[in-house]
Amino acid sequence: MQNKKSKEKLSYSKAGVDIYEEEKAIKSLASQIKFKREGLGKVILSGHYAGVVDFGEVGIAITTDGVGSKILVAEKLGKFDTVGIDCVAMNVNDLIAIGAEPIAFVDYIAIERPNPDIMAQIAVGLEEGCRMANVSLVGGETATLPEIVKGFDLAGTAIGWVKKNSIITGEKITPGDVIVGFPSSGIHSNGLTLARKAVEVAGYSYFDDVGGYFGGKTIGEELLTPTRIYSEVVGLWEEYDIHGMAHITGSGLLKLKRLKDMRYVIDKPLKPQKIFRFIQELGSVEEDEMYRTFNMGMGFVIIMDKAEARKLLKENDELKVVGRVEEGEGIFVKDLKID
Numbered sequence: 001m002q003n004k005k006s007k008e009k010l011s012y013s014k015a016g017v018d019i020y021e022e023e024k025a026i027k028s029l030a031s032q033i034k035f036k037r038e039g040l041g042k043v044i045l046s047g048h049y050a051g052v053v054d055f056g057e058v059g060i061a062i063t064t065d066g067v068g069s070k071i072l073v074a075e076k077l078g079k080f081d082t083v084g085i086d087c088v089a090m091n092v093n094d095l096i097a098i099g100a101e102p103i104a105f106v107d108y109i110a111i112e113r114p115n116p117d118i119m120a121q122i123a124v125g126l127e128e129g130c131r132m133a134n135v136s137l138v139g140g141e142t143a144t145l146p147e148i149v150k151g152f153d154l155a156g157t158a159i160g161w162v163k164k165n166s167i168i169t170g171e172k173i174t175p176g177d178v179i180v181g182f183p184s185s186g187i188h189s190n191g192l193t194l195a196r197k198a199v200e201v202a203g204y205s206y207f208d209d210v211g212g213y214f215g216g217k218t219i220g221e222e223l224l225t226p227t228r229i230y231s232e233v234v235g236l237w238e239e240y241d242i243h244g245m246a247h248i249t250g251s252g253l254l255k256l257k258r259l260k261d262m263r264y265v266i267d268k269p270l271k272p273q274k275i276f277r278f279i280q281e282l283g284s285v286e287e288d289e290m291y292r293t294f295n296m297g298m299g300f301v302i303i304m305d306k307a308e309a310r311k312l313l314k315e316n317d318e319l320k321v322v323g324r325v326e327e328g329e330g331i332f333v334k335d336l337k338i339d
Contacts, residue, residue, distance in 0.1 A: 008284065009283070009284040009285065009286060010194060010197055010198055010201070010283035010284060010285050011194070011285065011286070011289050011293075014197075015193045015194040015196075015197040015198075016193055016197075017193045017194070030047075037053075040054065040055065040056065041053045041054060041055065042054045044059055044164060044167075045059070045061075045098070045167055045169065048098055048169060048258060049063065049094040049095070049097040049098050049246075049247060049258060050062060050063040050094050050095050050097070050098050050100060050160070051063070052098070052100070052162060052164075052167060054164070055161075057164075058161045058162065058163060058164060059100075059161065059162045059163070059164045059167065060159055060160075060161060061095050061098060061100035061159065061160040061161065061162050062157065062158075062159050063091050063094040063095055063157070063158055064091065064155065064156065064157040064158075065087075065090040065091050065094065065155065065156070066087065066090070066153060066154060066155030066156070067083050067086045067087050067090070067153075067154045067155070067189050068189055068190065068192055068193075068250075069192045069193050069196065070083065070086060070189050070192045070223070070224070071083060071151065071152065071153065071154060072151070072192070072196065073192065073196065073206060073220050073223045073224055074224060075151050076206045076220060077206060077207075077218075077220045077221070077224065079121075079220075079221075079224060080118050080121035080122050080125070081121040081122075081124040081125050082125050082224055082225075082226045083122060083125055083154055083224075084107075084122050084123065084124065084125025084126030084127070084128065084129050084154070085125045085126075085128055085129040085132070085226035085227065085229070086125070086129075086188070086189040086226055086227045087107060087125070087126065087129065087154050087155065087156045088105055088125075088126065088129030088130055088132070088133055088135070088156065088158070088229065089129060089133070089188070089189070089226065089227035089228065089229045090156075090188075090189050090227060090249065091105065091156050091157065091158035092105070092133040092135060092158050092160075092229060092231075093227075093229065093230050093247040093249075093299075093300065094158075094247050094249075095158055095159075095160040096160075096230055096231075096233050096234055096245070096247070096300075097168075097245045097246060097247040097300070098162065098167055098168055098169065098245070099162055099166055099167055099168035099237045099242070099245070100160035100161060100162035100167075101160050101161055101162070101234050101235070102133050102134070102135045102158050102159075102160040102234075103135055103136070103159060103160055103161060104135055104136050104137075104138045104158070104159050105126075105130055105133075105135045105136070105137050105138070105156055105157070105158045105159075106137070106138060106139045106140045106141075106156060106157050107126055107137065107140035107141075107154065107155070107156040108140060108141050108142075108143075108154070108155045108156065108157075109122065109140070109141070109142045109143070109152060109153070109154055110142075110143045110145050110148070110149045110152060110153045111142065111143070111144055111145070111149060111151075111152040111153075112144075112145070112146050112149050112150055112151055112152065113144060113146060114142075114144055118152065119142075122154060125226070129226075129229065132229045132231060133229050133231055134231060134234075135158065140156075166237060168237060168242055168243075168244060168245055169244070169259070170243065170244035170245075170258070170259030170260045170303070171260055172243040172244065173243045173244045173259060173260040173262055173303050173325055174243070174305075174325070175262070175325055175326050175327045176305065176306070176324070176325065177243055177244075177303050177304060177305055177306075177324065177325040178303070178304065178305070178306050178309045178321045178323070178324050178325070179264065179266065179301050179302075179303055179321065179322050179323040179324060179325065180301060180302045180303070180304065180309055180312060180313070180319050180320070180321055180322070181269070181270045181298040181300075181301050181319065181320050181321075181322035182228075182230060182233075182298065182299060182300040182301065182302075182318070182319060183228075183270055183297060183298065183299065183318060184227075184228055184248070184273070184295045184297055184298060184299030184300075185225055185226065185227065185228040185299070186222065186223075186225040186273050186275055187222075187223060187225065187273075187275050187276070187294065187295075188227040188228070188249065188295055188299055189227050189249070190249045190250040190251075190252075190293075190294065190295070191250065191252075191293040191294045192223065194279070194283065194285070194293055195223060195275075195279050196223075197283065198279045198282040198283030198285070199219055199279075199282060201282075201283070202282040202283075204219055204282070205219070206218060206219050206220030206223070207219075207220060210278075213274060213278065214274060214275070219278075222274075222275050223275065225275075227299075228299050228300075230247075230299070230300045232316075233245070233300065233302070236302070236312070240304060240308050240311065240312055241304060241305070241308050242302055242303070242304050242308075243303045243304050243305070244259045244260065244302075244303040245300070245301065245302050245303070246258065246259060246300070246301045246303075247299070247300055248295040248298055248299050248300060248301065249295070249299075250293075251292060251293070252290075252291050252292050252293050252294055252295060252296065252338070253266065253291050253292070253296075253331050253333065253338050254292060254331065254338065254339055256301075256331050257331070257339065259303070261329055262325050262326065262327070262328070262329065263325065263326040263327060263328035263329055263330050263331075263332070264323065264325060264330070264331045264332065265323045265324050265325075265326060265332045266322050266323035266331075266332065266333045266334070267322075267323050267324070267332075267333075267334055268320070268321065268322050268323065269296065269297070269298065269322055269323075269333055269334075270296075270297040270298045270320060270322060271297055272290075272294075272296045272297035273297055276290060276294055276296055276297065279294075287333075287336060288333075288336050288337070288338055291333050291336070291338050292338055292339075298322065301322070303325060309321055
């Protein structure tokens with residue numbers, strides 16, 4: 001790999017995304033929304049990976065998300081057949097993180113001008129993502145917005161169901177629990193603003209294969225690797241006593257803050273794929289910033305006691321205990337404080 005680096009240390013905020021300002025904006029929005037329906041459909045969980053409303057014997061879980069600036073890489077390559085998988089994955093993984101089984105999906109495409117070829121390619125990914133997640137695509141919306149959108153944007157909403165007394169929020173997490181890591185498939189669909197900035201300031205093209213560094217794939221193709229859908233987690237909560245789960249997306253390991261306020265120590269992290277160290281080197285990105293922005297090779301975690309973890313790992317040699325829960329607060333990778 002040719003040694004190219006940014007002249008300055010890049011960060012997510014320098015690339016244009018400040019997660020702390022974003023958090024303030026979200027809190028400002030949420031503070032103004034106070035109305036809550038009563039009776040059937042009343043809220044029983046909000047502010048987590050997914051919201052849940054009461055639907056009689058069960059809860060209906062709902063979440064919404066999009067593909068983000070990964071779409072810009074797809075546009076550069078003229079390759080749109082995988083971004084639909086990302087759209088489905090970003091939503092259904094959030095449902096799974098609270099112990100809900102995904103069942104249905106709707107998409108929203110905002111486009112500058114109608115393009116049948118692009119729409120057909122997007123549909124290929126949506127179909128495959130729904131198949132992988134075992135959900136039905138039950139509808140959607142396409143809006144042509146030439147004065148607002150340049151190119152296109154893709155987002156979606158997924159619903160699932162969960163037993164009301166079995167919602168997993170992280171409240172059962174206790175000191176001594178262990179953190180089990182599930183490998184990611186790569187960069188997934190988060191942090192692409194920083195990744196793109198690192199590639200571009202170093203003078204690379206998305207069509208470069210960097211001397212075969214990515215096993216014959218170009219930089220762009222590696223960045224477009226679809227987000228992993230963690231369907232194998234569905235139903236594990238029936239077999240194991242799971243205390244908490246986290247889908248590691250935007251803001252990286254800071255996603256653990258959605259769980260119980262404890263000290264999370266990742267002392268044996270999964271090995272990140274090459275794309276992460278490539279971005280880090282190009283952008284001279286600090287190690288803590290990498291774990292604060294990307295999944296760094298671990299896209300999902302389950303938190304449980306040691307005995308349950310031993311049983312789970314016996315059934316799946318892909319998984320690994322990456323850390324533990326302690327008294328206190330904060331998120332650490334080895335001795336590096338992330339939050």
